[in-house]
Amino acid sequence: MKRNKWLILVTLPSLILSLLLFIIFINVQVLKPPSPPNPRNSSKSTMYPNQTQFSLMIGILTRADNYDRRHFLRLVYGIQSSPLATIHVKFVFCSLTKPEQRALIALEILRFEDILILNCTENMNSGKTYTYFSSLPHILTRKYDYVMKADDDVFIRLEPLASSLKALPRVDLYYGFVIPCASMNPFVEYMSGMGFLLSWDVVEWIGSSEIPRENVFGPEDKLVGKWLKMGNKAKNRFSNKPAIYDYPGTNGKCSHELIPETVAVHRLKRWDQWLHVLEFFNVTKGLKL
Template identity: 55%
Template structure:
């Protein structure tokens, strides 16, 4: 029996089948390559050296201030010194500070810690920077007695002085603990009649003292004017004493350098959370004139404090809840 030769139509169909087979095979190879690149990029991003990430954050801080601040507003940088693994505390503070509205001021909250060394923290912090852009990563040792405070203040001028502005990026810089809650409007109102130069502001330690020239400001949260930040950067005095109780050391720098001659003791508007201990002299009951509450160590303390100040009073009604 003679074999039948394929018709022209069969040749066309066969050619189409081969064409589509190789087309889809090639497309599949391309998509696989793209996915591999994306997955590798994501993996590499989680392993990026954080000086690159912090450099990006530095740029965004500067540009954010330039675009969104009025020349008449008081500009404050509130740096919360914390640890990379305290993600839940940062989220709580983002809520507590993000719902506050302030008249006559621009306040930026940034979370500050030293080099991130653990892979899981690198990835989480990278996502936080992408989402919130509110983290500063310093090149330092994560210890409050090894120079972290010095690195924080001394790094800011280089981070922020990159624009053509004639005035400073911030009028004031705050160094705060992550267990302190600041009430922004009360803070801004207290600064209304204070100078914007050579200012050292906070809660004087020891608790019994009311003399800011004899003693120093507690680490719960103190504020200095921008010229002092630049002085810390340029002076040799801080470099001579980098180790030790850092808030006490900071006060010693100012005394030795004769800086911070405008001093403001914010007692009793700044204080520790109410304590039942008889010897707790830095503490008293919550009251409406509060600027800052310190030692909020538990979730219950935070809820009690935020409830006292009725922070959810502006919650809008909705059918969704």
């Protein structure tokens, strides 16, 4: 009897310690938060990897110092998706020139992997668009069915965009908002630089042809139309009016009121304009704050 009591006294502390460790382990597993979503993907479209019908890369041409705008747009595009397409959103700018850019943008790249840095000096009408398209076949690790060039003051609705592309050709395509504003004929002039799209074969042609290489100075959206005309390219053209347009009251006939079937709204220069657009399209619907 004394021996049994002695064994109990000796083993009891170990049993209690084991029990406490087991309880702590269970609590840690229960309270452990779920793994966060991968922040390196700028679109939730990869939720449907086996269902998507085509792929699209949207390159938002911006400037290295526009940190706040990039972070905001990551939110805007990170909550959108389409079961029709794998869509990747990238931010595109020219070579870094400041020490703080190299440090801060390195953090962005490590965190998000959504930045393309081109070998050029920042410019508006001196070849940035050409450098963008011509560089893609060499710097991307994959091909896309379509590549888009967009400004950082445009709101693109990814699901309507994907739906509008579903029935269009995958080759020799030029898609956007045709200029002049009143025109409905995409074969006469060119697509506005607010946001236009090319099929991958046209992107590869831009990177290899002497026609765009020798014509890089001037209004860049107009130049793209000139390249395609000179090269007899983009036989498949589609101007998506009135679904693509400038924000109401900002640009004459290129503007109109917000409409439910919108694909893209341009010239969002102020936060109150962004707020109007986000509220109109119920971007945060279902979330009560």
